[in-house]
Amino acid sequence: MKAVAVRKGETNPTIVEKPRPDPDAGEALVRTLRVGVDGTDHEVLSGAHGGFPDGEDHLVLGHEAVGVVADPNGTDLTEGEVVVPTVRRAPDGGNEYFERGEPDMAPEGEYHERGIVGAHGFMAEYFTSPAESLVSIPPELADLGFLVEPVSITEKALEHAYAARSAFDWQPESAMVLGNGSLGLLTLAMFEHTEGFDRTYCLGRRDRPDPTIDIIEDLGATYVDSRRTPVDEVADAHEGMDLVYEATGYAKHAYQTIDALAPNGVGALLGVPESWEFEIDGGKLHNEFVLHNKALVGSVNSHVGHFESAVETLAALPDPFLDDLVTGVYGLDDLDRAFDDDDTTIKTAVELAAYEKR
Amino acid sequence: MKAVAVRKGETNPTIVEKPRPDPDAGEALVRTLRVGVDGTDHEVLSGAHGGFPDGEDHLVLGHEAVGVVADPNGTDLTEGEVVVPTVRRAPDGGNEYFERGEPDMAPEGEYHERGIVGAHGFMAEYFTSPAESLVSIPPELADLGFLVEPVSITEKALEHAYAARSAFDWQPESAMVLGNGSLGLLTLAMFEHTEGFDRTYCLGRRDRPDPTIDIIEDLGATYVDSRRTPVDEVADAHEGMDLVYEATGYAKHAYQTIDALAPNGVGALLGVPESWEFEIDGGKLHNEFVLHNKALVGSVNSHVGHFESAVETLAALPDPFLDDLVTGVYGLDDLDRAFDDDDTTIKTAVELAAYEKR
Numbered sequence: 169m170k171a172v173a174v175r176k177g178e179t180n181p182t183i184v185e186k187p188r189p190d191p192d193a194g195e196a197l198v199r200t201l202r203v204g205v206d207g208t209d210h211e212v213l214s215g216a217h218g219g220f221p222d223g224e225d226h227l228v229l230g231h232e233a234v235g236v237v238a239d240p241n242g243t244d245l246t247e248g249e250v251v252v253p254t255v256r257r258a259p260d261g262g263n264e265y266f267e268r269g270e271p272d273m274a275p276e277g278e279y280h281e282r283g284i285v286g287a288h289g290f291m292a293e294y295f296t297s298p299a300e301s302l303v304s305i306p307p308e309l310a311d312l313g314f315l316v317e318p319v320s321i322t323e324k325a326l327e328h329a330y331a332a333r334s335a336f337d338w339q340p341e342s343a344m345v346l347g348n349g350s351l352g353l354l355t356l357a358m359f360e361h362t363e364g365f366d367r368t369y370c371l372g373r374r375d376r377p378d379p380t381i382d383i384i385e386d387l388g389a390t391y392v393d394s395r396r397t398p399v400d401e402v403a404d405a406h407e408g409m410d411l412v413y414e415a416t417g418y419a420k421h422a423y424q425t426i427d428a429l430a431p432n433g434v435g436a437l438l439g440v441p442e443s444w445e446f447e448i449d450g451g452k453l454h455n456e457f458v459l460h461n462k463a464l465v466g467s468v469n470s471h472v473g474h475f476e477s478a479v480e481t482l483a484a485l486p487d488p489f490l491d492d493l494v495t496g497v498y499g500l501d502d503l504d505r506a507f508d509d510d511d512t513t514i515k516t517a518v519e520l521a522a523y524e525k526r
Numbered sequence: 527m528k529a530v531a532v533r534k535g536e537t538n539p540t541i542v543e544k545p546r547p548d549p550d551a552g553e554a555l556v557r558t559l560r561v562g563v564d565g566t567d568h569e570v571l572s573g574a575h576g577g578f579p580d581g582e583d584h585l586v587l588g589h590e591a592v593g594v595v596a597d598p599n600g601t602d603l604t605e606g607e608v609v610v611p612t613v614r615r616a617p618d619g620g621n622e623y624f625e626r627g628e629p630d631m632a633p634e635g636e637y638h639e640r641g642i643v644g645a646h647g648f649m650a651e652y653f654t655s656p657a658e659s660l661v662s663i664p665p666e667l668a669d670l671g672f673l674v675e676p677v678s679i680t681e682k683a684l685e686h687a688y689a690a691r692s693a694f695d696w697q698p699e700s701a702m703v704l705g706n707g708s709l710g711l712l713t714l715a716m717f718e719h720t721e722g723f724d725r726t727y728c729l730g731r732r733d734r735p736d737p738t739i740d741i742i743e744d745l746g747a748t749y750v751d752s753r754r755t756p757v758d759e760v761a762d763a764h765e766g767m768d769l770v771y772e773a774t775g776y777a778k779h780a781y782q783t784i785d786a787l788a789p790n791g792v793g794a795l796l797g798v799p800e801s802w803e804f805e806i807d808g809g810k811l812h813n814e815f816v817l818h819n820k821a822l823v824g825s826v827n828s829h830v831g832h833f834e835s836a837v838e839t840l841a842a843l844p845d846p847f848l849d850d851l852v853t854g855v856y857g858l859d860d861l862d863r864a865f866d867d868d869d870t871t872i873k874t875a876v877e878l879a880a881y882e883k884r
Contacts, residue, residue, distance in 0.1 A: 440813050458795050466817070
């Protein structure tokens with residue numbers, strides 16, 4: 169079968185031939201439909217993030233997949249069922265985090281991430297997975313099923329952020345996304361359509377005309393140009409935010425978020441920047457944290473429960489938004505375009521097989 | 527009656543004569559027993575924090591009080607009942623935070639704090655208070671009732687910190703207090719005796735022999751000298767902490783806490799530093815926040831529920847610890863010693879009247 173991989177020492181995706189995998193006991197064989205491409209894939213390609221499986225000279229890419237069960241292999245799944253795989257897998261021997269169904273809380277070294285670190289991804293004609301790591305989705309979501317994983321990332325981050333405000337009567341009205349990439353825009357759509365915020369904002373640094381600004385404004389949100397209004401001036405220029413969702417990976421945003429928050433607000437941090445030393449007014453920010461009961465919560469990955477919530481969320485997002493978000497779905501013969509990262513590309517996927525409803 | 531106040535332009539406490547206050551409707555008159563002195567009082571004296579009531583040339587000090595109801599004035603309280611007052615009062619007109627019983631979540635400008643900002647404190651022979659801001663305590667706690675307010679501060683901070691970890695199966699074992707002042711030591715005693723941590727640590731910067739180090743070790747905790755082991759080296763030198771409680775007001779500690787935390791840990795920030803610019807590796811800390819699901823929660827003040835929890839907590843703390851913590855209780859004729867802030871002073875209180883059980 170064909171798979172899309174990155175070879176050691178290379179930074180571009182390549183099509184490789186691999187044997188079709190055989191499912192082990194407890195695993196199902198899945199025929200892959202589509203696999204989304206995101207910023208993490210670009211980081212994996214560049215070598216900034218992730219790592220190869222032990223003893224392998226290549227890593228099959230892809231962690232945002234949707235497929236159809238080809239062989240249930242004795243599991244509770246049925247042939248033809250549309251499924252989305254979760255990303256983390258237990259290293260040899262397993263550990264308590266996986267046992268309690270919270271692989272997303274496992275610390276570094278206690279997990280592999282398919283398509284990212286230590287385990288091949290899903291961007292192949294077939295993949296195998298333990299049945300308990302496959303989340304069933306309605307057939308009508310098959311084409312967009314590759315968005316379940318990124319939505320699940322936000323489901324988890326919001327669950328943790330809301331939990332951090334659960335000790336009092338929090339009545340949030342305003343929310344801001346930092347970053348107008350595909351994850352940022354998906355999150356903004358959730359703020360508008362499933363999370364019930366009254367006023368939403370999205371930060372970017374693009375000039376009009378721009379397709380992401382169009383999406384932001386079509387959603388009813390306010391576009392904030394970070395070149396004119398830095399994050400730490402947002403509260404003065406617009407309003408203090410009850411919730412800030414950082415999806416830029418720009419480290420200064422993590423600290424400027426403290427200023428952008430309204431009293432009793434919470435910031436969810438999602439970015440994974442590299443080392444970068446800079447100056448902050450650490451005293452002022454510390455003071456602000458305390459006197460206004462603010463919170464910051466880091467969040468990575470997601471578990472089956474978040475995937476299940478994400479399926480419901482995805483079904484509730486408006487079709488016109490999703491049409492605008494997905495700027496291209498490409499076959500293996502057009503791989504370069506799937507991995508394009510220019511200003512007209514928002515969200516792409518690689519199609520391994522078309523979904524045929526039975 | 528006599529009261530202890532700071533006059534505008536002065537930085538020392540003075541005894542002033544004031545008329546005994548008359549309770550308004552819904553208020554009780556309380557005969558003050560004891561009023562604790564803490565770091566906030568010293569900040570108020572120095573002018574670094576707080577502010578005078580409108581139109582007044584002095585501020586009566588004291589926000590950690592215990593007293594006896596002298597005149598219930600038609601409220602549900604009874605004469606002779608031992609009570610502790612909460613600190614925040616609604617400014618004219620009130621607001622939603624007070625209406626829902628969460629004055630601790632009110633932003634700046636939406637509250638007065640008795641003895642700190644905008645309203646006279648409790649360090650007087652009598653004070654009045656709305657009955658709903660008086661928490662009844664058992665008579666046997668009358669002598670130590672001035673510790674209920676500081677314990678309530680930690681009750682709130684821990685409630686918020688635990689809430690921030692409530693979205694997953696958090697099983698904390700290790701906890702560290704930054705700061706060996708009276709609030710830090712009270713919190714350390716809670717970690718050992720009411721919060722159930724397996725391993726506890728307390729950071730200070732004192733040489734032995736020192737009474738706070740003795741208390742730390744008598745509690746069964748490990749003393750960490752910040753001059754040898756900075757906060758961001760604690761995880762390597764000892765272990766990553768599931769919980770860090772910052773009570774130093776030293777702004778760098780807020781950020782070093784991110785490094786000191788174990789994966790999935792939470793830091794509670796309590797200090798109120800002034801502006802101070804310094805360099806951090808903001809990229810590394812941001813990365814650490816996200817990849818290890820860490821959280822920081824700022825916390826200020828406390829509400830009636832936290833005072834009620836604090837009464838139970840205080841009753842559960844061992845007497846020898848409390849004896850060591852309270853280094854002196856002084857009458858009005860010995861005021862200077864109550865406000866001493868040297869290395870042999872841990873926690874003091876001013877006694878306005880001795881408790882006489884009826």
